[in-house]
Amino acid sequence: MTITASAIARNVLADADRRETSGTDRRAEGTAEAPVVRLDGVFRHFGETAALDGISLSVRKGEVLGIIGRSGAGKSTLIRCLNGLERPDRGSIKIEGRDITGLSEAELQPVRRRIGMIFQHFNLLSAKTVAENVMLPLKIEGMPRAERRKRAADLLDLVGLSAKADAYPSALSGGQKQRVGIARALAARPALLLSDEATSALDPETTASILALLKDINTRLGLTILLITHEMEVVRGVADRVAVIDAGKIVEDGPVWSVFSDPKAATTKSLLGAIRPSLPPAIGTALAASGETVLSVDLVGPEAATLLPALSIELGAPIRLVHGGIDHIQGQSVGRFFITLAPGTSLPQAIAFLTRHGAHVETAGHVADHV
Numbered sequence: 001m002t003i004t005a006s007a008i009a010r011n012v013l014a015d016a017d018r019r020e021t022s023g024t025d026r027r028a029e030g031t032a033e034a035p036v037v038r039l040d041g042v043f044r045h046f047g048e049t050a051a052l053d054g055i056s057l058s059v060r061k062g063e064v065l066g067i068i069g070r071s072g073a074g075k076s077t078l079i080r081c082l083n084g085l086e087r088p089d090r091g092s093i094k095i096e097g098r099d100i101t102g103l104s105e106a107e108l109q110p111v112r113r114r115i116g117m118i119f120q121h122f123n124l125l126s127a128k129t130v131a132e133n134v135m136l137p138l139k140i141e142g143m144p145r146a147e148r149r150k151r152a153a154d155l156l157d158l159v160g161l162s163a164k165a166d167a168y169p170s171a172l173s174g175g176q177k178q179r180v181g182i183a184r185a186l187a188a189r190p191a192l193l194l195s196d197e198a199t200s201a202l203d204p205e206t207t208a209s210i211l212a213l214l215k216d217i218n219t220r221l222g223l224t225i226l227l228i229t230h231e232m233e234v235v236r237g238v239a240d241r242v243a244v245i246d247a248g249k250i251v252e253d254g255p256v257w258s259v260f261s262d263p264k265a266a267t268t269k270s271l272l273g274a275i276r277p278s279l280p281p282a283i284g285t286a287l288a289a290s291g292e293t294v295l296s297v298d299l300v301g302p303e304a305a306t307l308l309p310a311l312s313i314e315l316g317a318p319i320r321l322v323h324g325g326i327d328h329i330q331g332q333s334v335g336r337f338f339i340t341l342a343p344g345t346s347l348p349q350a351i352a353f354l355t356r357h358g359a360h361v362e363t364a365g366h367v368a369d370h371v
């Protein structure tokens with residue numbers, strides 16, 4: 001799909017920015033520099049269950065943060081706290097610098113309008129057309145009809161669905177429904193787009209196209225996005241930073257390339273299991289039977305591409321790559337290789353060389369008697 005880079009698109013969030021800098025829409029201490037979202041020591045317990053157990057994190061303006069966790073980790077509770085549907089037991093939650101934890105329902109309404117949401121099951125009104133669905137938040141805002149129509153047309157252009165303006169949701173594919181959901185979420189010019197498992201009901205190809213659209217909107221409009229997901233592929237596809245939540249705690253937080261190349265927490269390693277190369281057991285068994293030593297080698301950076309040939313030259317013998325390769329995440333080359341050394345070569349020499357070049361090396365599986 002091609003999205004036209006129009007003045008319209010640049011205008012999609014412009015009013016929100018004007019409101020933000022004028023400060024007339026908020027009575028907060030926040031400034032343009034304040035994080036869009038900031039949580040400090042947020043606790044929410046249900047009886048003995050700590051759904052949120054001291055969460056602190058912030059999302060900068062223009063950032064895409066992925067929050068990932070298994071079922072029951074606390075993701076839904078976090079979302080409910082962010083939009084004021086749930087109140088934390090303690091801690092503070094600031095949206096654009098304004099603490100929302102003590103606000104009344106009436107006071108929460110303008111804060112909620114600053115948060116656009118997209119959902120796993122799209123939540124479109126089946127009796128309304130695509131354009132009417134997109135216009136709905138604007139109708140609630142009291143925007144005149146002609147203006148609403150114009151804005152809905154601009155938003156449908158942005159998500160590549162102009163041709164479907166008068167169709168009903170039942171006539172759309174899942175990916176098209178989610179595009180409508182995105183257009184609707186952007187209608188009121190939010191400061192934050194909150195994505196709640198928005199691609200979980202979509203096939204991998206459609207997921208990729210929705211993630212590309214979100215990334216495009218983030219890049220072109222500078223929109224801040226918080227993605228809640230249980231899929232690492234989603235984080236990999238679009239996020240700048242990832243926070244891993246487990247039993248109500250953030251157990252890991254960092255740039256996506258860094259967490260993907262060197263996960264520290266057990267939960268992160270396990271969530272990454274499916275997409276981070278690990279030695280297939282059958283290969284490990286076969287190599288053990290043949291008496292070969294397998295090394296796992298991790299290296300981030302341009303040297304990842306030249307490391308193995310350089311090692312081969314250092315040892316004066318060929319290296320066998322049995323599994324893995326180079327991935328490209330956020331412009332970084334992330335190398336993860338499983339290699340075996342030729343008989344008679346020095347394992348300590350190989351490890352010393354690789355370590356000297358910044359690689360993290362482990363012996364995986366069988367370790368043969370090397371020189």
Ligand SMILES: Nc1ncnc2c1ncn2[C@@H]1O[C@H](COP(=O)(O)OP(=O)(O)OP(=O)(O)O)[C@@H](O)[C@H]1O
Pocket residue numbers: 046049050051069070071072073074075076077078230
């Ligand atoms: N209203 C509630 N009453 C009692 N326990 C709750 C309530 N809401 C959440 N919990 C518990 O808090 C923990 C976190 O739940 P939460 O729904 O936030 O997790 P989640 O990460 O969103 O899970 P999923 O991905 O399955 O939706 C779970 O143990 C859940 O059983």
